[in-house]
Amino acid sequence: MRKLLFVCVSMICVLVSCGEKSNEAKNESCTENENLMQYTSYIDVTHYKSGYYVNVSNPWNEKSLGEYYLYPDSLDLPDELKNQVVIRTPVKNVVAYSSTQWSVFLEIGEISRVKGILESDYTDNVEIKRLLAEKKIEDVGIETSLNTEIVINLHPDVILYTPYSTVPKTEIGELTGAVMFPFADYLENHPLGRAEWLKVIGFLTCREDDANQWFNNIVSRYESLKTLCENAENRPTVFSDLPFEGQWYLPGGASYIAQIFHDAGADYIWKDNNSTASLPVDAETVLSKARDADFWRVMNSTNHKFSYEGLAVENELYTYFKAYKDRNILVCDIRESGYFEKSEYEPDILLKDFVYAFHPEMLENEDYTPKYFYRLKDEK
Amino acid sequence: MKNSRITIGILGIIIFGIILFVLNLFVGSVMVPFEDIFKVLLEVNDDKTLSVIIFNYRLPQALTALLAGAALAVAGLLMQTLFRNPLADPSMLGISSGASLGVGIVILLTGAISGAAVSSFGWWSTIGVSLAAFIGAVVVLFIMLAFSSRMKNMTTLIIIGLMIAYLAGSITDILKFFSLKEDIHAFVIWGMGSFSGVGTSKMTVFAISIIIGLIATFFLSKNLNILLLGEMYAENLGLNIRKNSVIIILVSGYLTAIVTAYCGPIAFVGLAMPHIARFLFKSSDHRLLIPATMLIGMDMTLFCNLIARMPGFDGNLPINAVTAFIGAPVVISVIMKSKK
Numbered sequence: 018m019r020k021l022l023f024v025c026v027s028m029i030c031v032l033v034s035c036g037e038k039s040n041e042a043k044n045e046s047c048t049e050n051e052n053l054m055q056y057t058s059y060i061d062v063t064h065y066k067s068g069y070y071v072n073v074s075n076p077w078n079e080k081s082l083g084e085y086y087l088y089p090d091s092l093d094l095p096d097e098l099k100n101q102v103v104i105r106t107p108v109k110n111v112v113a114y115s116s117t118q119w120s121v122f123l124e125i126g127e128i129s130r131v132k133g134i135l136e137s138d139y140t141d142n143v144e145i146k147r148l149l150a151e152k153k154i155e156d157v158g159i160e161t162s163l164n165t166e167i168v169i170n171l172h173p174d175v176i177l178y179t180p181y182s183t184v185p186k187t188e189i190g191e192l193t194g195a196v197m198f199p200f201a202d203y204l205e206n207h208p209l210g211r212a213e214w215l216k217v218i219g220f221l222t223c224r225e226d227d228a229n230q231w232f233n234n235i236v237s238r239y240e241s242l243k244t245l246c247e248n249a250e251n252r253p254t255v256f257s258d259l260p261f262e263g264q265w266y267l268p269g270g271a272s273y274i275a276q277i278f279h280d281a282g283a284d285y286i287w288k289d290n291n292s293t294a295s296l297p298v299d300a301e302t303v304l305s306k307a308r309d310a311d312f313w314r315v316m317n318s319t320n321h322k323f324s325y326e327g328l329a330v331e332n333e334l335y336t337y338f339k340a341y342k343d344r345n346i347l348v349c350d351i352r353e354s355g356y357f358e359k360s361e362y363e364p365d366i367l368l369k370d371f372v373y374a375f376h377p378e379m380l381e382n383e384d385y386t387p388k389y390f391y392r393l394k395d396e397k
Numbered sequence: 398m399k400n401s402r403i404t405i406g407i408l409g410i411i412i413f414g415i416i417l418f419v420l421n422l423f424v425g426s427v428m429v430p431f432e433d434i435f436k437v438l439l440e441v442n443d444d445k446t447l448s449v450i451i452f453n454y455r456l457p458q459a460l461t462a463l464l465a466g467a468a469l470a471v472a473g474l475l476m477q478t479l480f481r482n483p484l485a486d487p488s489m490l491g492i493s494s495g496a497s498l499g500v501g502i503v504i505l506l507t508g509a510i511s512g513a514a515v516s517s518f519g520w521w522s523t524i525g526v527s528l529a530a531f532i533g534a535v536v537v538l539f540i541m542l543a544f545s546s547r548m549k550n551m552t553t554l555i556i557i558g559l560m561i562a563y564l565a566g567s568i569t570d571i572l573k574f575f576s577l578k579e580d581i582h583a584f585v586i587w588g589m590g591s592f593s594g595v596g597t598s599k600m601t602v603f604a605i606s607i608i609i610g611l612i613a614t615f616f617l618s619k620n621l622n623i624l625l626l627g628e629m630y631a632e633n634l635g636l637n638i639r640k641n642s643v644i645i646i647l648v649s650g651y652l653t654a655i656v657t658a659y660c661g662p663i664a665f666v667g668l669a670m671p672h673i674a675r676f677l678f679k680s681s682d683h684r685l686l687i688p689a690t691m692l693i694g695m696d697m698t699l700f701c702n703l704i705a706r707m708p709g710f711d712g713n714l715p716i717n718a719v720t721a722f723i724g725a726p727v728v729i730s731v732i733m734k735s736k737k
Contacts, residue, residue, distance in 0.1 A: 136577070161574060262586055262661070263458070263593025264713055297712035300593065301450045305427045308446050333598045337449045 056210040056236075059201040062220065067092055068106070069220050073199050075180060076293070082180055082199040087220055104175055104196050107223040112157060112168060112176045116140055116358040118200055121218040124362070125227055132171045133157040140358065169193050175221065179203065206293045208273050208280075208364035209236060215362050231362075238365035239280075242372055245379050246282030253311035253375050256286040256303070256340075260332070265303045266295040274314075277364070281371035286310055300334060312374060313340035314347045314390065316356075323348050324396055346393040347374050354389045363388070403685065406677055410692045414463075417699035421459035422451055425706045454593070457600050461592040462702040463695045464607040465660050466670075468652040470694025471614050471687055473667030474674070475649040478621045478683070479642055480551045486668035487653035490646065491537045491561035493664075496657040497588065498565040499533020500526050504584045505576040526587060527594070527658045534654030537561055541650065546643050549628075554642075589715030590661035592702050603659050610652040611691065617645060618683035625681055663698075665720040669728045670694045676731045697724065 053062040053069075059082075061072045068088035075082045086098050090105040112133035113119045122128045123144060137149055137156040148154040155171060158164035160179070168176075173195040180199035190197040202214035212235050219228020255278050257268055268274045269292030270285065278285040286307045290296060307313075317323050325344065328335045335341050347370075349356055360367055370387040373380050423429050427450055429437065437448050469487065476485040487493065503525045544557050573581055595603050620641050623631045628638055656663065674690040675681065698716075701723055705714040 139577075159575060159577075161576075261583060262589075262591040264586070264591070299426050299706065299713045301454050302426045302712075304450055304454065305446050308449075330598065332596055334449070334453055334596065337446075337453070 054213055054216065056207050056213045057205055058207075058210060059204050060214070060217065062217070066095060071217070071220070073180075073201055075199075075201060076204055082201065083197075085196065085198060089223070102196055104198070104221065106221055108175045108221045110171055110173045110175075111221075112171060112173045112195070114160060114176075114178045115200060115203075116142075117202060117214075117361045118177045118218065119145065120358045121215045121228075121362065122222070124215075125219070125222065125224050125231070127218075127222045127224060129153070130222060132173065133168060135160055135163070141352065141355065142358065163189060165189060165192060202361065206271055206273050206276065208277050208367065209239060211273060211361050212364050235362070235365050239368055242365065242368050243280040246280065246372060246376060249282035249376050249379070252282055252284045254286055254307075254309070255283045255312040255314060255375070256307035256310045257314040259315055259328075260300050260303070263300050265298045265300065267298050267303070269293050269296055277368055277371060278314075281368055281375050283312065283371065283375045304334060304337065308337060309339045311340060311343070312345045312347055313338060314349075315393075316349050316351055318351045322350070323393055325393065326396070344393070344395050345374075347371070347390045348393045349389045349391075356389055360389055403678060403680075407689065407692065410689070410696060414692060414696045414699060417696060417703060418459055418463065421462070421699055421703055422455050424703060425450070425455060426712075453597055457595055457597050458592045458702065459699060460600060461595040461603065461660065462698040464604060465592065465656045465663065466666060466694035466696070466698030467611055467691040468607050468656050468694075469663060469666040470670035470674075470690045470697070471611065472649040472652040473669075474671040474683075474686060474690045475614065475617065475621070475645050476667070477671050478624055479645045479649075480555055481624075482551075482555065483672065484668065485555070487649055488562065488662070488664065488667070489555055490541050490558045490650055490653075491565060492534045492541075492650050492653045493657055493662040494562040494565035494569075495537030496530040496534040496654065497662055498569050499529035499531070499536075500587055501569040501572045501584060502533075503529035504587065505572040505580050527599075530661075531654055531658035533565075534650070534657055537565065538647070538650035538654060541646055542643055545646050546639055549638060551642070586715075587661050588717070590663040590717040590720075591713065592660055592698070592716060593713070594661070595659050599659070603655070606655045607652065610648060610655065613648045614652075614687050617648065618687050621645070621683040621687075622681075660716070662717075663720060664717055665724050666694055666697060669724045670697060672728055673731055676734070 050063050053064070054060055059074050059076070061074075063070050065086060066088075068086055071085040071087060073082040073085075074080075084102065086101050086103045087106050088094055088098065088103055090107070094103060094105075107127075108130055110132045111122070111130050113122070113131055114135050116134075116136075116139070119128065119131050119134050120142075122131050123142075128144070128148065131154060133155045134145070135157060136159050137145065137154075140146070145154065149156060155167055157167050157171070168189060169192055171193075173193055175198055176189065176193070176195045177198050177200045180201050189195075200214065200217075202211050205211040205214070213232055216225065216228045216232055219225040219231075257274065258265060267287055268285075270287045270290030271293045272295075275285045275288060279288065287296065315323065321327075323346075325341065325346075328341070328346075340346055351357065354360075366388050367390070369380070369385065370390040373385050373387055374390065374392055423434055427447075429447060429451070433447060437445070437451055440448070473486045476487055476489060477483055479485070480489070540561060541554070541558060545554055548554055548557075573584065576584075620636060623634055623636050624641070626634075631641075632638055653667070670693050671686070671690050673693050674686050677693075678685055678689055680686060697720070701716060701719040704723060705716055705719045707714075
């Protein structure tokens with residue numbers, strides 16, 4: 018609906034502006050207002066002259082998180098942009114808050130533009146480890162306490178940060194003179210919306226063609242799997258996560274993981290819930306609603322492999338779930354699989370993992386090995 | 398006359414406790430239809446979800462609440478008598494802070510070591526959390542014991558306990574500052590307290606550990622009564638003050654450590670319940686106060702657990718929020734009445 022409204026409004030704007038402007042500007046501005054982002058809710062990108070106009074919004078209030086003009090460094094900046102927030106492209110020195118950001122730079126071969134990253138202890142990526150060791154990339158600390166002096170010393174032109182509802186990030190921007198660019202990818206509630214943020218890095222590095230190509234491939238693989246599952250005869254039921262201190266924090270029915278369950282031809286037990294955030298639900302409610310669910314998705318953040326025995330020791334209640342009894346627990350070993358770094362740009366693979374579990378008959382012609390979520394095997 | 402008053406009082410508390418216990422079993426987020434109650438009780442059946450909810454989820458939770466309530470309340474009573482301070486509670490010994498630090502180290506540091514946040518709540522983390530809380534609590538307990546065996550002055554001991562609490566708290570804060578937000582979230586949730594962490598599998602160990610501690614307190618009642626007369630008197634009556642205080646701290650700290658390890662730092666019960674007991678029975682005799690405080694503690698935590706899981710919510714309210722919310726007005730009214 019929002020998208021539709023946006024398209025209508027922008028079309029009206031185009032018509033009005035085309036009518037008013039001189040012939041010279043006409044050709045340019047008529048293609049200008051097409052939103053280049055298809056699946057995202059929190060970012061719009063349109064052409065602006067030889068560059069781009071970017072607007073990042075947020076789910077917490079009506080206010081925009083920021084408006085940015087990306088303009089090629091090789092061209093003179095148009096006068097009207099002199100008072101706007103401008104990022105000259107390709108960007109030269111980037112500080113990236115999140116591994117989901119630098120992994121795109123890495124993938125498109127532009128990692129040399131990244132000078133600083135955060136929380137490098139948490140990655141196992143060999144290439145990044147090497148660059149850190151060679152001091153080509155600096156670790157600038159952790160999100161709650163950035164090492165400001167190191168950041169200043171890197172002379173960043175852009176800092177890609179993770180926006181939260183409360184934390185203003187102006188100070189570091191003022192000190193470094195860098196443009197603070199909010200990377201709201203994690204807020205997107207459609208798996209393809211999340212992945213589409215990789216195009217933003219394409220715009221920033223002037224590699225939009227490669228990035229678009231990459232994204233379009235993701236979309237076509239995702240959509241074809243989804244179409245396959247739309248015709249599934251049976252739709253298994255699924256629920257998610259483990260409790261902590263008796264409380265489950267379930268993904269909301271409108272979250273991106275709920276969307277993936279749906280697209281993989283399954284019914285998420287809380288699909289009718291319309292929240293995008295996680296829901297605190299107590300164990301007895303989960304037991305009463307999800308006891309007969311066919312599948313159970315579980316994230317493992319430890320370095321230890323899960324086992325059915327181990328889960329039963331941890332909480333005897335688990336053993337009453339059908340998914341436990343049927344040995345249909347789907348586990349993702351977060352660290353080993355690089356889930357946080359890579360899965361965002363591989364929604365098609367995430368989807369395929371679930372399709373493989375929910376509807377193995379659909380993939381029987383392939384010898385498929387799941388990448389993130391695998392069915393926990395019984396050791397006995 | 399007085400004896401019958403006491404008997405009626407104790408009986409009343411017990412009956413109230415039984416009612417609360419039964420309500421704990423049959424009231425919760427998932428409604429148990431009235432006509433099904435007896436059906437569920439008659440046939441314990443793993444295939445019936447209701448039966449699993451009642452016997453494998455609510456029953457251990459109610460038992461945990463009951464034991465934790467008794468333990469914390471009586472630990473508070475021991476502290477108040479030992480320090481002759483109506484505001485004393487087990488947290489004054491720094492034991493809860495020690496437990497928090499232990500848990501902080503596990504949740505916040507292992508998060509840092511093992512890479513991804515423990516916050517995805519792997520099964521490993523839950524077992525580690527209880528153990529860490531216990532170790533943290535016991536370490537502080539031994540530090541306090543070392544001080545108390547060298548020191549006669551109880552006020553100094555309170556100050557040392559508070560200082561250790563601050564110290565542990567500040568280390569925890571530093572850890573939090575350098576931690577991932579997911580881990581901090583996990584830590585905050587632990588800090589809110591919960592009676593559902595024990596479950597059927599760990600119930601035997603928990604129950605036996607608590608009951609041993611509770612029984613030990615009964616043997617302390619005579620010495621506690623003597624302490625009330627003042628240290629000079631107590632010494633004249635042949636009581637070894639240092640040895641006595643070491644034992645009291647040991648028992649009280651042990652109870653607090655166990656409860657904190659399994660349920661998180663539950664505030665308020667230890668501070669408030671002894672006051673209610675003293676008010677209700679108008680007595681300072683520990684032979685009465687110890688069982689009375691335990692029973693009142695049980696009623697209180699059962700009641701709070703009931704409120705925390707009120708029907709209509711899908712989630713649990715944090716126990717710590719409920720204990721103070723329910724308990725603070727009770728204590729205020731008790732104090733106001735007794736000071737009139």
